[in-house]
Amino acid sequence: MSNAAKVLLKVIGAILATIVIVVGGYVAYLELTYSRIEDGVSIAPEGYLAADTSPVEVGQTYTVATYNIGFGAYTPDYTFFMDTGVMADGTPTRGEHGTAVSEESVLACTDGAISVLQGLGPDFAILQEVDDDSDRSYHVNQRAMVEGAFPYYQAYFASNFHSAFLAYPFTDPHGRVSAGLLTLSNHAASEVVRRSYPIDESFPWKYFDLDRCFMVTRYPTSDGHQLVLVNSHMSAYDAGGVYRAKQLDLLCGFMADERAAGNYVIVGGDWNHALAGSVDLYPSEQLIPSWVSTFDDDLLPEGFSVVVAENLADVATCRGPDIPYEPGVNYTVTVDGFVVSDNVRATATNVDAGFAYSDHNPVTLSFELVAGQR
Numbered sequence: 542m543s544n545a546a547k548v549l550l551k552v553i554g555a556i557l558a559t560i561v562i563v564v565g566g567y568v569a570y571l572e573l574t575y576s577r578i579e580d581g582v583s584i585a586p587e588g589y590l591a592a593d594t595s596p597v598e599v600g601q602t603y604t605v606a607t608y609n610i611g612f613g614a615y616t617p618d619y620t621f622f623m624d625t626g627v628m629a630d631g632t633p634t635r636g637e638h639g640t641a642v643s644e645e646s647v648l649a650c651t652d653g654a655i656s657v658l659q660g661l662g663p664d665f666a667i668l669q670e671v672d673d674d675s676d677r678s679y680h681v682n683q684r685a686m687v688e689g690a691f692p693y694y695q696a697y698f699a700s701n702f703h704s705a706f707l708a709y710p711f712t713d714p715h716g717r718v719s720a721g722l723l724t725l726s727n728h729a730a731s732e733v734v735r736r737s738y739p740i741d742e743s744f745p746w747k748y749f750d751l752d753r754c755f756m757v758t759r760y761p762t763s764d765g766h767q768l769v770l771v772n773s774h775m776s777a778y779d780a781g782g783v784y785r786a787k788q789l790d791l792l793c794g795f796m797a798d799e800r801a802a803g804n805y806v807i808v809g810g811d812w813n814h815a816l817a818g819s820v821d822l823y824p825s826e827q828l829i830p831s832w833v834s835t836f837d838d839d840l841l842p843e844g845f846s847v848v849v850a851e852n853l854a855d856v857a858t859c860r861g862p863d864i865p866y867e868p869g870v871n872y873t874v875t876v877d878g879f880v881v882s883d884n885v886r887a888t889a890t891n892v893d894a895g896f897a898y899s900d901h902n903p904v905t906l907s908f909e910l911v912a913g914q915r
Contacts, residue, residue: 584733605665611899613647644679653898667772676716773810782834797842856891
């Protein structure tokens with residue numbers, strides 16, 4: 542072997558060794574920084590601490606809104622790297638970005654989502670994908686922005702995404718993320734607890750999925766029971782819905798126990814299931830994505846039902862972010878909404894925000910606690 546060949550082999554060997562060291566070091570870094578938040582952590586209130594301490598009145602009408610604000614990234618033309626799809630002609634599609642396109646875009650989307658929420662004027666609000674210090678959203682503190690926009694509400698925040706630096710996609714790394722669920726209310730809660738969902742903790746998927754959870758806020762009611770309001774965000778990229786099924790089992794057991802105790806239960810948020818038969822309800826030039834699981838009332842414990850939005854056929858709550866948004870082209874579905882116990886009388890509306898500030902539209906619930914339904 543010539544000296545030149547030996548030198549070339551040494552160079553190639555050094556390059557390969559460097560790659561192995563870098564990749565191995567990065568995997569070790571991910572593993573050392575990986576952790577899950579324990580189940581049952583108490584959440585302290587933030588914001589306006591002098592919120593109404595009177596009980597929630599049985600027989601009075603209240604409103605609650607749910608809104609996944611998508612970490613301020615999702616302008617209508619934004620696409621996300623983890624989302625894939627297939628056009629009707631069989632052409633595969635995939636999103637592009639790992640981060641928002643700019644800090645200005647995050648601020649504009651967050652301000653827009655806040656404006657939509659303020660226009661709804663709910664008594665309670667449950668938000669998902671709220672960043673407080675993330676590379677993907679240019680470290681814009683959405684949590685502080687939302688809380689500051691509702692100064693007369695108590696706020697409760699539960700972390701559900703606290704990752705190390707994620708170096709993928711290579712051209713636009715998702716980076717380090719700190720995000721969670723945010724619940725706002727103009728009544729003071731008596732107790733708030735974060736409950737951990739089961740997730741896929743296999744390598745390497747555990748680094749990319751969220752530390753999924755649901756947050757339980759309890760409000761005393763005028764008849765001596767409790768309004769139990771749940772803010773939930775289930776897994777999205779879950780082939781076959783295996784972990785969503787486990788998450789739903791946990792949640793349903795919790796719901797059944799609360800109903801048996803005589804409490805009023807409202808569960809809302811981003812279910813990442815097609816609710817109320819919406820899996821193929823809306824016009825689209827795309828096939829149904831592989832991540833979609835259907836959700837029916839027979840999955841729920843006795844005494845619970847999905848509140849079907851009165852305008853379900855006209856307004857979807859989620860658009861596929863694998864391609865820029867174009868009405869009638871993207872796959873759309875309703876995955877956001879509410880489930881209530883049978884002692885809660887409720888109507889729901891899907892709010893048409895045009896996917897202007899998120900890949901989700903909000904949903905509002907008008908509800909009344911009904912005495913004697915135990």
